[in-house]
Amino acid sequence: MAAVEFQNVGIRFGEVPVVRDLSLIVEDGEFVVLVGPSGCGKSTILRSIAGLAAINEGDMRIGGERMNDADPAARDIAMVFQSYALFPNMTVAQNLGFGLKIRGEARAGIARKVAEVAAVVGLSDHLHKRPGALSGGQRQRVALARAILRRPGVFLFDEPLSNLDAEFRTAMRAEIVRFHRNQGASMVYVTHDQTEAMTMGDKIAVLAPLAAGHKANLMQYGTPDEVYNRPANLFVARFIGTPRMNVMTLPVDGGTVRFGSQTLALPPAAAHLGKVVLGQRPEHLRLAATGSESGLAGSVEHIENLGHEMILTLATDLGPLILREARSAKVPSLGQQVRLVLDPDHVHLFDPVSEQRIE
Numbered sequence: 001m002a003a004v005e006f007q008n009v010g011i012r013f014g015e016v017p018v019v020r021d022l023s024l025i026v027e028d029g030e031f032v033v034l035v036g037p038s039g040c041g042k043s044t045i046l047r048s049i050a051g052l053a054a055i056n057e058g059d060m061r062i063g064g065e066r067m068n069d070a071d072p073a074a075r076d077i078a079m080v081f082q083s084y085a086l087f088p089n090m091t092v093a094q095n096l097g098f099g100l101k102i103r104g105e106a107r108a109g110i111a112r113k114v115a116e117v118a119a120v121v122g123l124s125d126h127l128h129k130r131p132g133a134l135s136g137g138q139r140q141r142v143a144l145a146r147a148i149l150r151r152p153g154v155f156l157f158d159e160p161l162s163n164l165d166a167e168f169r170t171a172m173r174a175e176i177v178r179f180h181r182n183q184g185a186s187m188v189y190v191t192h193d194q195t196e197a198m199t200m201g202d203k204i205a206v207l208a209p210l211a212a213g214h215k216a217n218l219m220q221y222g223t224p225d226e227v228y229n230r231p232a233n234l235f236v237a238r239f240i241g242t243p244r245m246n247v248m249t250l251p252v253d254g255g256t257v258r259f260g261s262q263t264l265a266l267p268p269a270a271a272h273l274g275k276v277v278l279g280q281r282p283e284h285l286r287l288a289a290t291g292s293e294s295g296l297a298g299s300v301e302h303i304e305n306l307g308h309e310m311i312l313t314l315a316t317d318l319g320p321l322i323l324r325e326a327r328s329a330k331v332p333s334l335g336q337q338v339r340l341v342l343d344p345d346h347v348h349l350f351d352p353v354s355e356q357r358i359e
């Protein structure tokens with residue numbers, strides 16, 4: 001049974017539509033990430049599952065049951081917010097045990113469960129402290145542990161790691177994924193960070209803001225591999241992947257496009273167009289051997305050396321292009337004239353008007 005199901009859901013704030021025609025299924029036990037730029041409706045969609053944002057159109061089901069208008073308390077969910085509210089005058093142990101206590105559980109049982117969950121999130125040594133004496137990351141762990149203790153049917157996370165430093169964020173990411181794997185819990189996780197989405201989700205829902213003129217929010221729903229390797233449209237192509245995919249609009253001539261001296265035959269679905277948008281990820285673009293006349297001329301404008309690889313920005317007649325090279329390759333110098341070659345096996349094509357992918 002689906003853990004959460006949206007069917008043609010619309011949400012407005014006053015007259016302003018924020019979510020339109022959202023259909024999406026989170027299967028039982030799945031980890032689904034909602035990702036997109038600020039204002040695309042991620043938090044609103046998540047809050048609508050929790051009952052904190054009203055649904056104006058369509059149906060939202062939890063565990064197969066229509067829950068559009070159900071009381072938040074009647075929904076089998078636990079939410080970890082962007083900002084986590086802990087009771088400042090209670091210790092970590094008391095914060096964790098509070099929900100169990102008001103449900104009338106026996107003290108011994110509460111103590112055991114609190115100790116167990118504290119071990120899961122690495123808080124065993126901090127149970128006696130008050131939230132004020134914890135780091136931001138530790139407080140976030142308390143919020144996570146509290147959600148775990150509720151044993152809900154669905155976990156909801158709204159950017160739970162946004163207040164953490166980079167190193168700790170990576171560690172917590174791994175912890176949440178491990179927790180998901182061990183518990184087999186259904187999770188809906190909101191982030192604007194596409195790396196987080198790619199590394200954590202079983203599936204990713206890429207969302208776009210209606211305010212930017214999109215007819216509906218959901219741009220693509222698929223596995224990280226699908227979204228990365230076969231972006232359904234230009235929005236997804238540009239949003240997923242870092243550095244961003246190179247995108248250029250090229251005239252079509254006799255069923256082909258030219259990239260400098262390189263000619264690429266187009267598939268039938270693109271051959272009749274006047275222009276086509278061609279995309280290639282930075283890791284597939286490469287530098288031609290010195291002295292070669294193949295491909296497109298460019299000059300090295302910027303070099304970012306990451307140690308194991310380098311990211312080159314190249315000025316070309318088609319605009320700036322980004323190229324990613326293993327660091328084992330010879331490092332060009334700034335301003336150097338080079339030739340760029342496209343990998344024809346890793347070209348993405350899009351319709352310049354509809355912006356949809358062409359196979």
Ligand SMILES: Nc1ncnc2c1ncn2[C@@H]1O[C@H](COP(=O)(O)OP(=O)(O)OP(=O)(O)O)[C@@H](O)[C@H]1O
Pocket residue numbers: 013018036037038039040041042043044045192211
């Ligand atoms: N209570 C509200 N009243 C009016 N408009 C709202 C309300 N909450 C959100 N909005 C608007 O709805 C849109 C989506 O907001 P939402 O918070 O869902 O975006 P988000 O994708 O979570 O963004 P962020 O990444 O910045 O958290 C925004 O344009 C926002 O201004």
Ligand SMILES: [Mg+2]
Pocket residue numbers: 042043044
């Ligand atoms: Mg948000």
